[in-house]
Structure formats: C-alpha cells, structure tokens
Amino acid sequence: MQSYEERLTAPRSWWLVAVLVGVACALMLLPVGTLPMLGGLIGGCALSAVVVSAYGSARIRVVGDALIAGDAKIPVAALGDAQVLDAEETVAWRTYKADARAFMMLRSYIRTAVRVEIVDPSDPTPYAYLSTRDPERLVAALAAARA
Template identity: 55%
Template sequence: MYDERLTVPRSWWLLPVALGLTLGLIMIRFDAVAALVALVIGLVAGAAALSSYGSARIRVVQGSLVAGQARIPAEALGTAHVLNPAETVAWRTVKADPRAFMLLRSYVPTALRVEVTDPADPTPYVYLSTRSPQKLADALAEARRVGRTK
C-alpha cells in the first residue's frame, strides 16, 4: 500500500569522497601505497555509513505500519497529523515526548505524527519523517478501514 525509503540527499555522497581524500592526504606522509589504501578505506567506510543511514524504510503492509525496526498494527494507531516544515521541527525538538517512537531524518522537511491508541502501549505517538505525509496518512487510514471490515 505504501513504501518509502528515506535515502540521503545526493549532495551527501560527496562526504565519503571528502573522507577518503582526507585520509589519503594524511597517509601520504608515509608513502603512496598507504595513501591509496586510506583513500579506498575512507571511500568505502563513508559510503557504507551513508547507505546504512539512508536505508530506513516506512511501509504500510498487511494491516501494519513498518517503520525502521518497529511493526505497529494499524488498529493500534489513531489520528494521523500531517506536519508542515515548521511543525516538523517543533515536534522533533521542543514538543517532542521522550516516550514517543521517532524515525526522523533531518534532511526530510515534512513528517507525520500518528497517535497511538493502544492502552497497553506507553508510546503516546509515532513521529515519522516522510516526503509524502498525506499519502502515508491515507495509507494508514485505508489499513485501519480494511482491518475493521475483517
């Protein structure tokens, strides 16, 4: 129903290049082989870190919200609030509740806040950085509707 990967911006891929070049320049003092090895290690390590950070996914499948490592049944979720960029910053900083589940990426300007209605769950809400908050809210509403008709 909904699937989004929170990939990093393209410009961030210059960071592994900068890391590799920096390590290479540091190691050139010893010899050219060490500099080349450091360059490759810096590139690979930086690219692996960025790829891992940008691999977070948000999905609505089989009546559940899957966000990162969390899997939450749609029936346990309440009202979804689409957040504009200003509200997104407020809910990830001054309005944030430390008990909330948050899958946030600072480079995504919008988010969705979904109330958790399960009385057994101490989590007050789920905060999800998403590039398409309205589509995600619609997918969650559809998953709850389908779950009620079963």
C-alpha cells in the same frame, strides 16, 4: 487496500562528504607513501559510503494491517489519528514539542513528517513521529489500512 513504501535515502550531498572523507584519509597517509595513501582513499571512501548507505536505508511501509517503520512493526489497530506536519510543525515536534517516550524515525534532511497517535493502552508510547517525503500519501495509506 492502498499500500505505501518509502526509503528515507540520504541526500546527494552526503555522498560528496563520503568522498571527501576518503580524500582526507588519503591526505593523512600521504607522508607514509603512495600505496598507503591509495588504501586510505579507498578505505575512507568505502567506510563512509557504508555509513551513509546504512543511515539512508530506513524504510517506512504500510503492509496489510501494519505500519512498519525501521525495526518497529505497529498494528494499524493500535494507531489513532495521523497528522501531516509541514516544515514548521516538523521542526517543532522534533524539538520543543517532542515527548521522550515517542517513537521517532527522524531524518533531519527530510522537511516533512507525519505524527501518528498510538492508542494501545498497554503501550506507553504516545505517538510515532515519522519523517516522510510524501506525508499525504502515508496518511491516506494508513486510513485505507484502517478501513
């Protein structure tokens, strides 16, 4: 059985923004003194780094007979067809084609995604939208888990 695991890490530019937030905090505290300025730099960098790290820690996995996306665990038996979305379709399915009932693990900095139908009649969720950097491999892993 083919397994799949991906961490949706934040882009490097977001880490630069985290450092710039620390610099901004330091500049705000500069009139108060040197020690508060250093505290603002360290605290601002640390806090913004925690936020970037937490947002980029989301994982998508196909383990055994389940698709695990973030906190959601969906049995493969409840999944229907999986569709690879290119960059244009990715934008369409997260904007004007989106259904408010859908499960969406969306990261705007990832340009491709997979749309997986949910066929469980007791579940009102019509599909799962999963941002992924390797959509073909995810679809193949889901197909292998179904077999």
